[in-house]
Amino acid sequence: MPAYATAVFDLDGTLLDTLEDLMLSVNAALASQGLPPRTLDEVRRFVGNGIRLLVRRAVPAGTPAEQEAAVFDAFRAHYAAHCEDHTGPYSGIPELLAHLRDAGVALAVVSNKGDFAVQELVGRQFPGAFDAVLGECEDRGIRKKPAPDMVEAALARMGASREGLVYIGDSEVDVQTAANAGCPCLSVAWGFRSRAQLVEAGATTIVNTPAELERVLLGDTPRPPA
Missing domain, CATH: 3.40.50.1000 (HAD superfamily/HAD-like)
Incomplete structure (x- = not known):
C-alpha cells in the first residue's frame, strides 16, 4: 500500500x-517599459508568490503603479506565448x-x-x-x-x-x-x-x-x- x-x-x-522562461518573460516585460533586466538568480528569488508579486519584485523600487501595471500586462502576454520555450x-x-x-x-x-x-x-x-x-x-x-x-x-x-x-x-x-x-x-x-x-x-x-x-x-x- x-x-x-x-x-x-x-x-x-x-x-x-520553468525558471528560464520566467526570466525571459520578466525581462521582455521590463524592456517594454525601458526598465533594466533581471538575472536568473534574481528571478529565482522573486518567484513563489504569484506573478503579480513577481513583477512587483522585478521592477525597480519606486516604479509608478501605472508603469508596474503595464509591466504586468506585458509579462502575461509574453509568458502566455512563450511559457514552454525552455520549460x-x-x-x-x-x-x-x-x-x-x-x-x-x-x-x-x-x-x-x-x-x-x-x-x-x-x-x-x-x-x-x-x-x-x-x-x-x-x-x-x-x-x-x-x-x-x-x-x-x-x-x-x-x-x-x-x-x-x-x-x-x-x-x-x-x-x-x-x-x-x-x-x-x-x-x-x-x-x-x-x-x-x-x-x-x-x-x-x-x-x-x-x-x-x-x-x-x-x-x-x-x-x-x-
Whole structure:
C-alpha cells in the first residue's frame, strides 16, 4: 500500500523547470517599459508568490503603479506565448507520476502561477496525469498559497479526504502551505531554493531526487531527514 493516498504537488521548481522562461518573460516585460533586466538568480528569488508579486519584485523600487501595471500586462502576454520555450519536467518526474497513478495515488497540482499558464503547461506536459489542477484563482474566492484554500479546493474537486494527504513543494511558501493545510510536507532539493533555505523555512523532510520521492510516497523507504 502507498504511504499516502493523495499527493498534492507544487508546479514550478517541483515538477517543471520553468525558471528560464520566467526570466525571459520578466525581462521582455521590463524592456517594454525601458526598465533594466533581471538575472536568473534574481528571478529565482522573486518567484513563489504569484506573478503579480513577481513583477512587483522585478521592477525597480519606486516604479509608478501605472508603469508596474503595464509591466504586468506585458509579462502575461509574453509568458502566455512563450511559457514552454525552455520549460520541461525535471528528469524522472514523468516516471514518478506514472508510478504513483499505477499505485492508485490521487494526484493534484496547486500553483500560485496564473491559472491560464498552469492549465496550459500541465495539460501539455502531463496529459491525463492529474485529477485536479489549480492555478491562481483569487477572483473565485480561493486564496493563493500559503493559505490552505487551494489544497482544500483540490481535495474537493477530487472528492478526496484529508486522510493520507501529503503536500510536495520546493520553497518556503510550500512548507507554510502544508502547515496551514495541516498535512505533512515533503520538500524537494532540486527546485528554486537551496537545502539551507528549506531548512531555515522549517522543512523537516527533504528528498534529493524524484526516485527518492517515489520511494517515500509509496512507502518503500523511511522518510529522510532535512
